[in-house]
Amino acid sequence: MSLNDSLRAFKSERADAVSRNIQSSRPAASTPTPRTSTPKPSDTLPNPSNNVPVSGEVMTYVLYAVDRLRASHPKPQVAADLLLNISLPLNLRGPVAEAKFKRALSGHFHAQIINAKSSPNGKESFKYRPLHPVMNGDELRDYLARLDSASGVSVKDLKDGWPDCIPTITLLESRGEILVRRNLKDGTPHRVYPDNPAWHLTTPVDPKNxxxxxxxxxxxxxxxxxxxxxxxPPNGNDLIAELQGAGLVPTSAVKEVKSAGGKKKERKRVERRNAKKTNTHMAGVLKDYSKVKAAKAAGT
Incomplete structure (x- = not known):
């Protein structure tokens, strides 16, 4: 058999094998194709009683609700109207599903729930919670004065609940009631700090009066x-060297802690009279030096 005849025979056998494999892999006509069930989004709604995680669909509509609250800030929105405006899908509607959705919304940082008794309209409502509870100049001045740290407040964070705060910031700065750090490029306020005119050095306009x-x-x-x-110096090590050259101790230097009494005193060992003695089983083997020890103690 020539090489060409062998090649044709191989191709023929390969084609027959492929055909048989394709026919055996096809399902029988009478065998139904199994269908997989997809869980409904409502099955993964938040439930604080069993700690079920919040589904992505629920969190999407929670973010829609937060955007609505931000747009109406500082005015609160009735919970029923809010749920109606964000157009909840059918699987998130109904008393049980809506109650769970409201619990998920109240767990968001920027959403604050108001009970019906506390609400001005007597209905359960939601309001937007900004990063800083500041809406005017007086609130900003008092809020900065109550800060525990000297880091100040970012103007970008202030705009979260007070978008048009720039004119008021400029006015308070001119009065000396707040300190403002501005961007070098355009001079816009970047961060604000507490200030008080009473802290400023002043001089009389008329020295005679x-x-x-x-x-x-x-x-x-x-x-x-x-x-x-x-x-x-641009390098911190150079600054440390200059401080040490001037006889100053940098704050980063490790300080040696010395004891007030100088050398540590050695503790004297106290012999207990009623102490339990060991090696009693060696009484006949070991020598007894208790008399020598007593004589030395009496001689001293």
Missing amino acids: PGAAHKLMEISPDFLKIYSSFKL
Whole structure:
């Protein structure tokens, strides 16, 4: 048999094998195809009693509701109207499903639930909770004064609940009631800090009449020039070396803690009279030096 005849025979056998495999892999006409059941989104609704996780569909509509609350801030929205406006799907409607959805919404940071007894309209409502509870200049000034840290508040975070806060910030800054750090590029407020006119150095407008109006004390241009001429080293290690060269101890240096009494005193071992003695089974083997010890103690 030639090489061409062998090749044709191989191709013929291969085609027959492929045909047989295809026919055997096809399901019988009488065998029904099994159908897989898909769980309904309502089966994965939040349930605090058994800690069922919130489904992605529910969280999507929770975010829709939060956007509605943000748009109407600071005015609250009745819960029933809110659920109607976000057009809940059929599987999230009904008393049980809506109750679970409201629990999921109340768990969001930016959604605050108001009970019917506390609501002005006597109905259960929701309102938007901003990052900072500030809506005007007086609230901003008092809020900054109550801060426990000196980090201030980001203007971007203030805009979350007070979008048009920039004019008020500029006014309070001109009065000396807040400190403002601005962006170098465009000069827009970036962060605000507490301030008080009582902390400022002032001088009388009329030196002959100290009880008259005061104005902010101006810093001498010569002082500003000298102050600006001092530049900190760009490298922190160079700054530490300069401080140590001037006889100063950097705050990053490890300090040695010395005891107030100097050397540690050695504790004397106290012999207990009623202490339990060991090695009693060796009484006939070991020598008894108790008399020698007593004689030495009496001699001292």
